[in-house]
Amino acid sequence: MRSRHALILLTSVIIGVSTSGSVAQQTRFPTNEDLRHTRAISQPRLSPDGQSVLVQVADATADGGRTHLWLVDIKQNSSRQLTYSPESDKRGEHNGEWMPDGSAVLFLAKRGEHTQLYRLPMEGGEAHPYSLKVDPRVDLSQEPDAIPPSQEKSTQKQEQVEIDVERFAVSPDGRWIAIIAKDPQTPGEKKEETEKADAQWVDHNPHGARLYLLDPATGKLAKTAITPDVESASWSAQSDKLLVIAEKPGNVGDLGPAKGAWLLKIASPDQAEQAKEIPPSVAQATWSENGKRLYFLSQSEPDSPPGYNDLYEFKFSDASVKSLSQGYVGSIAHEKPIAFDGKVLQPVQNGTKISVARFGGSSPELEKFDTSVVTNLDTNARRSGWVWIGASSTKPQTLYFVEKLGHTPRALNLPSVIPAEWTETPSQLIQWQNEGKTIDGLLYLPPQAKDRKVPLIIDVHGGPTGAWEDGYSPLIPFLLGHGWAVLRPNPRGSTGYGAAFAAANKNDLGGADFRDIMAGVDAVIAHNSIDSDKLALMGYSYGGEMAGFAEGKTNRFKAIVSGAPVIDQYSEYGTESSSWYDRWFYGKPWEHDADAWKQSPLSGIGHAKTPFLLLQGDGDTTDPLGQSLEMYRALRQVGVPVDLVRYPREDHGPLAGGIFGNPSTEPWHGFDARQRMVKFFEKAFSQ
Numbered sequence: 001m002r003s004r005h006a007l008i009l010l011t012s013v014i015i016g017v018s019t020s021g022s023v024a025q026q027t028r029f030p031t032n033e034d035l036r037h038t039r040a041i042s043q044p045r046l047s048p049d050g051q052s053v054l055v056q057v058a059d060a061t062a063d064g065g066r067t068h069l070w071l072v073d074i075k076q077n078s079s080r081q082l083t084y085s086p087e088s089d090k091r092g093e094h095n096g097e098w099m100p101d102g103s104a105v106l107f108l109a110k111r112g113e114h115t116q117l118y119r120l121p122m123e124g125g126e127a128h129p130y131s132l133k134v135d136p137r138v139d140l141s142q143e144p145d146a147i148p149p150s151q152e153k154s155t156q157k158q159e160q161v162e163i164d165v166e167r168f169a170v171s172p173d174g175r176w177i178a179i180i181a182k183d184p185q186t187p188g189e190k191k192e193e194t195e196k197a198d199a200q201w202v203d204h205n206p207h208g209a210r211l212y213l214l215d216p217a218t219g220k221l222a223k224t225a226i227t228p229d230v231e232s233a234s235w236s237a238q239s240d241k242l243l244v245i246a247e248k249p250g251n252v253g254d255l256g257p258a259k260g261a262w263l264l265k266i267a268s269p270d271q272a273e274q275a276k277e278i279p280p281s282v283a284q285a286t287w288s289e290n291g292k293r294l295y296f297l298s299q300s301e302p303d304s305p306p307g308y309n310d311l312y313e314f315k316f317s318d319a320s321v322k323s324l325s326q327g328y329v330g331s332i333a334h335e336k337p338i339a340f341d342g343k344v345l346q347p348v349q350n351g352t353k354i355s356v357a358r359f360g361g362s363s364p365e366l367e368k369f370d371t372s373v374v375t376n377l378d379t380n381a382r383r384s385g386w387v388w389i390g391a392s393s394t395k396p397q398t399l400y401f402v403e404k405l406g407h408t409p410r411a412l413n414l415p416s417v418i419p420a421e422w423t424e425t426p427s428q429l430i431q432w433q434n435e436g437k438t439i440d441g442l443l444y445l446p447p448q449a450k451d452r453k454v455p456l457i458i459d460v461h462g463g464p465t466g467a468w469e470d471g472y473s474p475l476i477p478f479l480l481g482h483g484w485a486v487l488r489p490n491p492r493g494s495t496g497y498g499a500a501f502a503a504a505n506k507n508d509l510g511g512a513d514f515r516d517i518m519a520g521v522d523a524v525i526a527h528n529s530i531d532s533d534k535l536a537l538m539g540y541s542y543g544g545e546m547a548g549f550a551e552g553k554t555n556r557f558k559a560i561v562s563g564a565p566v567i568d569q570y571s572e573y574g575t576e577s578s579s580w581y582d583r584w585f586y587g588k589p590w591e592h593d594a595d596a597w598k599q600s601p602l603s604g605i606g607h608a609k610t611p612f613l614l615l616q617g618d619g620d621t622t623d624p625l626g627q628s629l630e631m632y633r634a635l636r637q638v639g640v641p642v643d644l645v646r647y648p649r650e651d652h653g654p655l656a657g658g659i660f661g662n663p664s665t666e667p668w669h670g671f672d673a674r675q676r677m678v679k680f681f682e683k684a685f686s687q
Contacts, residue, residue: 029481141188552604
């Protein structure tokens, strides 16, 4: 299964072709090829002087799907591409940040053998990488029992080795850059690998992610006392301290939360003090403006799925921890808080809307924005302006700027994220009742619904601790372009409705949440022009798992598409990359045999009849290939029409993004999946 934050922001697939008649002449829906030409924007960073915005733009899939940095002049409202990638760099430039004096921007890129930190001067010139080499702290080739055996072990001091930078954070005064990098492979270890002495001892790899301090003026890199595995580092406004989050090595997090929050004083980087009062599920920490408090996300106090967070405050004066969002009727989004004016701004989800709330007073105060989805809020040290990315069902991703929150923002010019003006497909927020719960859904109707009954596709979100948001999804105009309506339900277990609602599917996967969805289908049919004989269901991750449940629980659908599903909780639990999330729902399968089997779609295979299409990435470690193979074999052997399509190299999230019409480095996988889906639905609806 997929934890909360991975798939809830995935939006879209496509393949649209407008249908015949006057509708076709008046509308412009995207084709399958069009969806290979969508872009995406992310990570806006306001310049120190508040005059420019650095922003990451992803090329379209057809152009390689790489990311680059763009610069927006706020006053002129013009933009230009700032960085370009050599052919050897398949990912592009990313993680762009300003130097505090505005003299340069920093970014990560892999233009050779290693991912390096680059500095690009703003007065002109080329970007140059820092040469970051370290004395290896780990070298398995020098262990006494290293293979192949050597008569002599080297007693000479090893040469320094280049590191691959994973993340970095610049101090507010610009004197230091915190660098997070995994222990590098030594020449001896590389030689072992070449000679195929490459056995892997599971959960015992001593190469961990460490924290270093870089002096950008001299290029000198210093070690710190923080032990692996380092996840993040956050600077105090005074630039004298770091708050570092690190998890114990050896995949201990699979047994339960295992993170620690460490305080590192720059004056003594060889010493670190753990803030033991901060819980082990800590994430996304930031400092108050005066350095006397920390704000961070951590597991909600009420019983809720792992990763369902609240916003907390830690006071240095008495080492106390206080929840600032306890009882919040929505959900805390997984973005970093921003200290502002003695309080803290935190992205939040309320139903299908994503916004920002101000915490720290008597009650949370929602900020006002013009779009239903607001993400990537950013400001500078002086708080002289604010930037964010806004979207809605009729507005693709747009970069906004405002001097003061609450005032009317300006939309900033960037390359359009869609290749043409497509017909607007506004959402309708609908609600229905089921088993004591009010359930939300987003309904989209094609133009044909004005004149006749149309087929309905139910699109189930991932998680299950996720939600559909009222943002822009290329999938929607694509599907509507075929004359199909779409329902995106948020059944119990979804985020955006409080901790109790998110926890309402505990030990009941495929139970009441499935019935919530089916009640929504009935509600849509009752009040809209829907052909009840032409229903289909699709989903990815937990949505794919729900597709498996639907296969064994109802015959109402003409076709079901399942992407990267969980089919058997026993085999999933033993082969997925992490089991802590699943364990919250039904426990250890061998201790809760009946519960695990009841919540496995495979248990309903004896009732299966609906044609079934499986889409699976070969490299998926979240919901591994074996899950789809099990479903394929089972359906095939009970005589149900089933197809399984495997996509080489694809992991869980990247394949979903490609299918849903987001930029991908795989040029044709998303296109192929969408093409198969459309043919599958068309065949089912024609019978």
